[in-house]
Amino acid sequence: MSKTKVDPITRAAIDWILRLESGHACPSQRQVFKAWLAENPEHMAAWQRVAGLLKNPLTDLQSVDRRSPGQLQAARKALLETTSPSRKKALQGGVLLVLLGLGAAGVVDRITPLAGLMADQHTGTGERKTLELADGSRLTLNARSAVDIEFSAGQRRVRLREGELQVDVAADARRPFVVATAQGQVKALGTRFMVRQGTDESLASVQQHSVQLDTLGGLQRRIETGQVVSFTSHQIDPQTPTSGSQADWLEGRVELHDEPLSALVDALRPYQTGMLRISPEAARVRVFGVFPLDNTAHTLSALAQTLPIKVTRYGPWLTTIDVRR
Structure with a gap:
């Protein structure tokens, strides 16, 4: 060649x-x-x-x-x-x-997400970060996340470019706290909520009190404690809470209850330096358990011992998951 x-x-x-x-x-x-x-x-x-x-x-x-x-x-x-x-x-x-x-x-x-390099704050692969903002709010970024922080006299605004965040909002009656995504914005009506920016949609879940969701297309919805919604500019879809809508990543873990292996792989990808690929057959394998995020190699090796799957590593750059033939 x-x-x-x-x-x-x-x-x-x-x-x-x-x-x-x-x-x-x-x-x-x-x-x-x-x-x-x-x-x-x-x-x-x-x-x-x-x-x-x-x-x-x-x-x-x-x-x-x-x-x-x-x-x-x-x-x-x-x-x-x-x-x-x-x-x-x-x-x-x-x-x-x-x-x-x-x-x-x-x-x-x-290794170094492009979107994060130009953002006000960002995390790399496998990195979580907690920030205390100027108003006293606490903002935590999941791995491979990026935000711009825009505080003014009339509003506190965090633009989520990529990834996932949780915010514990400090009270300030004069300045609403808003997290904006590519599909809309989530305004705090209480203290704690999580927002994720996906490829074509966003997700919001509330851990405490409530938030007001406004999409770019003009749709509105109030989201209460324990509720989860995904949204585009022109659609809001309530979701059943799953591992993907929980904030377990704050503690470096993910918990699944009879969910497809693809859900676990999605949670591990922000923590895997190399590319992580899974076949359609392996993606459908059902999974139970609590899994650490900070050592993806160990997690995948443990899965290969308990599930009918095969994990193959091509150096640090690529890991594939397939069903065991």
Whole structure:
């Protein structure tokens, strides 16, 4: 196979993968990176190309080996090598990731989410953060979340760009507290609630007192303690409380009661540095139990011992889950 050619700007973007790989880049490095992004529109375009998460189903990945027998295992072996220079060379060439069906790159967003870099506050993969806001409210961000905080004399506003938050609102009769998403806004009428920004919809759940939901399309609904709704700009749908609407992530865990394995995988993804893919058959396996979020490898290994599933790791970049054949 001939070596994949990468243009200089894309190569520079891939180099940033390697600099940020540990997830512990110092603030000065992040400032240099932000300056590089702002220097040229082509830099941002290249970063977006290599940072985009691919959402190909697991069956597409499996078809790689059917088309070219042995390539997937060869890539897995190379990715598992511990010698850093060889891994760097492979990444810069883009060859192994192409073999895995991941594109020229496509892993860096799993380490440093792009949306978070430009936000007022953000968390990386596997990171939770609690902030005390200027008004005394407490804002907690789940992993891979990003917010802009806009306080004025007349309103307290938090714009959720990505991910999930919970807020404990401090009383202030003169300034309402609002969490805005791409589909609408949730205004506090009490003290504690949670909001999640999904791909095409948002979710709001109330842990204490109530909130007022207003969608961009003009729909309104009051949500009381224990209630959960998902919403788009033009639709509000009450939801049955599940693991996905609970705030157990604040304590680093997720609890499932007869839910599909896909629900657990969704909860683990913000804590998994590499890509995590699950086959449709494995996604339907039912799960009970309480699972830690902060050690995804341990959680998945434990599941493989108790459920009829197989977990395969391709180095730090990709983990697949399939039913045991």
